[in-house]
Amino acid sequence: MSIALKSSVNLDINRIEKIPRNLLPMICFRYGSLPLPDVLSSSIKVALSNRSFEAIQVLQKSEQCYPVPRNLKIKLTNEQISAGVLYFGLFNGVGSARTQSKMIVRSPAYSFAANISVEGCTTSLMQGQYCNQTIEMLSCGRSGNGSGNGSVSGLNRNMVTCRNNFETSCLGDGEMKIYALEILQIVESLTLSIQNPMLRPLNSTGNSTRVDLMCFTRYGSMASATVHDYSGNLNQSPLVIHFPKVGVWYFSILALNLSKEIGGAPSNVSNVCYSLELEELECPSAKAGPNCSSERYMLQTVLRKYSAPFESYYLPDGENMMSDAADFQLEPLLSNHSIGRLDAWTYFLLNVPRGAAGASLHVRLMSDRRINYEIYARYGGLPSLVHWDYYYVNETNSSNSMFFELYNSSDEKVDFYFLYVREGIWTIALRHPNRTGGISDGRTTMSISLERCPKRCSHHGDCKYALDASGLTSYSFCTCDRNHGGFDCSIEIVSYQGHIWRSIAVIATNLAALLPSLWALHQRAFAEWVIYSSSGIASALYHACDSGTWCVLSFGVLQFMDFWLSFMAVVTTFIYLTIIDEVLKRAIHAAAAIITSLMGVTKATRVLYQISAASLFNEFMFEQARKMAKQRMAVEYCEHRKETVSIGFYACWVYWISHGNTKLEPRKQ
Numbered sequence: 001m002s003i004a005l006k007s008s009v010n011l012d013i014n015r016i017e018k019i020p021r022n023l024l025p026m027i028c029f030r031y032g033s034l035p036l037p038d039v040l041s042s043s044i045k046v047a048l049s050n051r052s053f054e055a056i057q058v059l060q061k062s063e064q065c066y067p068v069p070r071n072l073k074i075k076l077t078n079e080q081i082s083a084g085v086l087y088f089g090l091f092n093g094v095g096s097a098r099t100q101s102k103m104i105v106r107s108p109a110y111s112f113a114a115n116i117s118v119e120g121c122t123t124s125l126m127q128g129q130y131c132n133q134t135i136e137m138l139s140c141g142r143s144g145n146g147s148g149n150g151s152v153s154g155l156n157r158n159m160v161t162c163r164n165n166f167e168t169s170c171l172g173d174g175e176m177k178i179y180a181l182e183i184l185q186i187v188e189s190l191t192l193s194i195q196n197p198m199l200r201p202l203n204s205t206g207n208s209t210r211v212d213l214m215c216f217t218r219y220g221s222m223a224s225a226t227v228h229d230y231s232g233n234l235n236q237s238p239l240v241i242h243f244p245k246v247g248v249w250y251f252s253i254l255a256l257n258l259s260k261e262i263g264g265a266p267s268n269v270s271n272v273c274y275s276l277e278l279e280e281l282e283c284p285s286a287k288a289g290p291n292c293s294s295e296r297y298m299l300q301t302v303l304r305k306y307s308a309p310f311e312s313y314y315l316p317d318g319e320n321m322m323s324d325a326a327d328f329q330l331e332p333l334l335s336n337h338s339i340g341r342l343d344a345w346t347y348f349l350l351n352v353p354r355g356a357a358g359a360s361l362h363v364r365l366m367s368d369r370r371i372n373y374e375i376y377a378r379y380g381g382l383p384s385l386v387h388w389d390y391y392y393v394n395e396t397n398s399s400n401s402m403f404f405e406l407y408n409s410s411d412e413k414v415d416f417y418f419l420y421v422r423e424g425i426w427t428i429a430l431r432h433p434n435r436t437g438g439i440s441d442g443r444t445t446m447s448i449s450l451e452r453c454p455k456r457c458s459h460h461g462d463c464k465y466a467l468d469a470s471g472l473t474s475y476s477f478c479t480c481d482r483n484h485g486g487f488d489c490s491i492e493i494v495s496y497q498g499h500i501w502r503s504i505a506v507i508a509t510n511l512a513a514l515l516p517s518l519w520a521l522h523q524r525a526f527a528e529w530v531i532y533s534s535s536g537i538a539s540a541l542y543h544a545c546d547s548g549t550w551c552v553l554s555f556g557v558l559q560f561m562d563f564w565l566s567f568m569a570v571v572t573t574f575i576y577l578t579i580i581d582e583v584l585k586r587a588i589h590a591a592a593a594i595i596t597s598l599m600g601v602t603k604a605t606r607v608l609y610q611i612s613a614a615s616l617f618n619e620f621m622f623e624q625a626r627k628m629a630k631q632r633m634a635v636e637y638c639e640h641r642k643e644t645v646s647i648g649f650y651a652c653w654v655y656w657i658s659h660g661n662t663k664l665e666p667r668k669q
Helices: 013-018 042-050 454-459 496-522 526-546 555-577 582-601 607-628 632-644 647-658
Strands: 002-007 025-031 064-067 071-075 086-092 112-117 133-137 139-145 158-163 169-172 176-183 189-200 212-219 230-233 239-242 247-256 271-282 294-303 312-316 327-329 343-352 360-367 374-379 390-394 404-406 413-418 424-433 444-451 461-467 474-480
Touching: 169 176, 169 247, 176 271, 189 212, 212 239, 230 239, 247 271, 312 343, 343 444, 360 374, 390 413, 454 461, 454 474, 496 526, 526 555, 555 582
Parallel strands: 133 176, 294 343
Antiparallel strands: 002 071, 002 112, 025 064, 025 086, 139 158, 158 271, 169 271, 176 247, 189 239, 189 271, 212 230, 212 247, 294 312, 312 444, 327 444, 343 424, 360 413, 360 444, 374 390, 374 424, 404 413, 461 474
């Protein structure tokens, strides 16, 4: 996969560490789900220290964020990516932020263009960077029940045996052969072994047990000696993978030490031949865990009524599907025994549908006594004390993952979210004391739900949802109120008292409109008095609404009145100071009212409109000054002021219109 990105970002690479996070443009990658850099801390620091995209290795391990450069080119091979969905997002600043108003966005804006190309092999049986590596799919068949050692309370485990298509495979020294197997359901373990290893030619005197048949295993993509999940020497012992994930597994077999079979004498061994066998150990229905001794429940999806897309909750099979309750009682579902152990496991399986990667998985436990459960979650397979994606033991011992968010937990309550959960099968396991003495006292309820925004934006904002660029994934985000920030609006940026004082200050500044209003009333300029007074009142009401204090009308109406009356106040002042006829003044007033109303209602805050209007008004005023000024010195001075396009030019024009026959040096002017 190749990614080429061009942007208008122009950052000094040597000063990136000094740029605030809320002003730093970032690009983030995440495999299987959407990135969320607002909760990111350590990954950004590591990326800033490296400053190199060559540090990108296996993207599915965790989210990685980097500062956006001006030009970016990334090429990832099949050792760095696997089949699935890779999300990457561009973020113009991360972390909690607050704007002063709805009207103005003070952050810098950047443009970008991206080109992404993905190259793959035409057939799944040919893989590798150049599609020259043959993949042999293992064929499987059920071979009956497991051994007697796996029998628990009369329940026998099922064994599925998989072999290579040919009875034997042969490898030369340093040669590698790759196999693939797709696991379709949750299994307890995978055991990979070789049968009947022998050296060729058959008359060689070497010992086949001294040959190293190294096995490298990887989930989702091809394995090698440098990049793999598990490894072992199959000629010494079988390779066992406990609780493998559902999906495609790749096994690479590498033959070594064929030329060192016979001491110092030259060896005539050309290759080693073997039969590959793989066993899947499956538990009976509704059973899981070590020795199939634990209870397993497949949770049903119940859509929420009148909710956003994909919002749902999960209930065990057999629960009342018509009920609106999202929780279920836990004690009747727990496992009863654990084969000589003090603890037992209970597993709950659920499916996050395709397109819901922008939602969050909410897990909550509530009890009338102290909760004595440990919670482990894993994507694609069964969790354990060794394999897990997220876990919770107590308030002080839980996952420190950037996508695990714990809320208001106590001895009687556990409440956490998996943020932007990955699509597919998830398993949530409870580790609890063995209930050999029967059902214990107390009542514990558990709820698992797929929600849009964590904690409903903490009741300090609105939850919005939209589609990603492909249109296939719906994601959600919080728009916080004026006093809070963060991805869940839980961070208080401005206190309540601070908000009150700020609102008073912003509204009180409009008392300045009293000065021109009283002056106009004193001059008996009643039209100007109405404009100045209305402008001050409209501005006060607008800023009261904009600061979140009180809205007497809709925000759009108040914003229009504030901008339009402000424009009219400026134009009215200039028209009042001119010495033209009253008929012409009324015509200019009417035209100005129409033009400024259009400016006020058509995105008045856009710089383009303001600059265009100022330029036209500037040209008009300058031409009037040129015609009416009697002194050439005055015209030259006004031309100089025109170049700056500032308010000083308008003051110059008004002065020379009113005092056209007065001789005054430019410096004094």
